[in-house]
Amino acid sequence: MTALAPRSRTSRARTAAPRPGAGHVLAPFAVALLAAAGVAATYLAFVRTVTGQHADTTAMRGGDVHHPRVVEVLSRTLNGTTLVTLVLVCLAAVVVGILRHRLDLAIGATVLVLGANASCQLLKTRLPRPDLDHYPAPNSFPSGHTAAAASVAFALILVLPAAVRGMVALAGAAYVTVIAIATVWAEWHRPSDTIGAVLLVLAWSALAAFGIRLFRRGPTAPAAGPGKPVTVLLLAVATVAGAAGLFGLLSEVMAVRVTPELVSSRFVFLTASAGITAAVAAVFLLWTWLAAGDRPAAPAPAKASRPARPPKGGKK
Numbered sequence: 001m002t003a004l005a006p007r008s009r010t011s012r013a014r015t016a017a018p019r020p021g022a023g024h025v026l027a028p029f030a031v032a033l034l035a036a037a038g039v040a041a042t043y044l045a046f047v048r049t050v051t052g053q054h055a056d057t058t059a060m061r062g063g064d065v066h067h068p069r070v071v072e073v074l075s076r077t078l079n080g081t082t083l084v085t086l087v088l089v090c091l092a093a094v095v096v097g098i099l100r101h102r103l104d105l106a107i108g109a110t111v112l113v114l115g116a117n118a119s120c121q122l123l124k125t126r127l128p129r130p131d132l133d134h135y136p137a138p139n140s141f142p143s144g145h146t147a148a149a150a151s152v153a154f155a156l157i158l159v160l161p162a163a164v165r166g167m168v169a170l171a172g173a174a175y176v177t178v179i180a181i182a183t184v185w186a187e188w189h190r191p192s193d194t195i196g197a198v199l200l201v202l203a204w205s206a207l208a209a210f211g212i213r214l215f216r217r218g219p220t221a222p223a224a225g226p227g228k229p230v231t232v233l234l235l236a237v238a239t240v241a242g243a244a245g246l247f248g249l250l251s252e253v254m255a256v257r258v259t260p261e262l263v264s265s266r267f268v269f270l271t272a273s274a275g276i277t278a279a280v281a282a283v284f285l286l287w288t289w290l291a292a293g294d295r296p297a298a299p300a301p302a303k304a305s306r307p308a309r310p311p312k313g314g315k316k
Contacts, residue, residue: 143196
């Protein structure tokens with residue numbers, strides 16, 4: 001009688017990547033709520049108060065820049081920001097997401113662009129603006145040009161590979177900053193309009209990132225951040241420009257409430273431009289880190305099975 005050899009057991013164990021926890025999924029939702037609260041706070045502080053309106057309008061009217069090169073750059077940037085250009089860039093972002101086999105990113109990019117721009121136009125037409133600074137004008141909060149430019153830049157950051165995401169973030173932040181300052185210089189918008197716009201785009205972008213993380217199946221790879229040079233540069237710009245903007249705002253508040261003509265309108269415009277620069281840098285830095293957390297883990301290779309040992313014993 002011949003003894004039957006036992007079946008060889010193949011090891012099917014895989015090295016499973018850790019599944020994202022509740023904190024990873026809910027972090028973008030918390031950012032969306034904070035950004036939306038920032039939009040509301042900006043509107044209440046600079047549109048619904050006398051001091052805020054006066055500071056905002058003074059900064060806008062102080063943008064009488066006469067340097068030929070500066071005027072040329074601002075004019076070309078505003079003229080180049082057309083609806084057709086932004087739509088084409090948005091479509092390119094969707095195509096990149098599809099080519100990377102990341103339909104979730106393509107859908108997220110579409111949601112953030114459409115949601116940010118639609119809500120921006122809705123708020124601009126529905127929010128009241130009381131005449132508190134004796135400069136009657138229709139409501140311009142938030143800025144449509146700034147929201148359009150920021151939403152397209154955020155969409156590209158979301159869909160592009162991590163290797164180029166940092167450079168795109170720097171280029172996008174520079175472009176959005178020029179657009180935002182140019183709208184104030186042209187007296188199309190006040191500084192608070194542009195800051196409210198970038199916060200609104202961040203809210204929709206974070207909401208899109210929340211949806212991507214919520215409905216993703218499978219494990220998530222460790223986040224690949226924008227890189228130390230990009231992080232340090234954006235953080236430095238946000239810190240230095242933010243300090244200058246805060247100093248200018250406090251000076252203008254003192255001028256309104258205590259000492260009239262304490263500072264010139266040109267000074268208020270320049271420090272408000274610094275504040276806009278700081279807000280854009282901070283928002284782009286936060287978004288690059290949120291977008292970096294949306295990378296699915298690659299399946300781990302199966303372990304090689306050991307060959308079956310020959311059965312002990314033989315014929316009896």
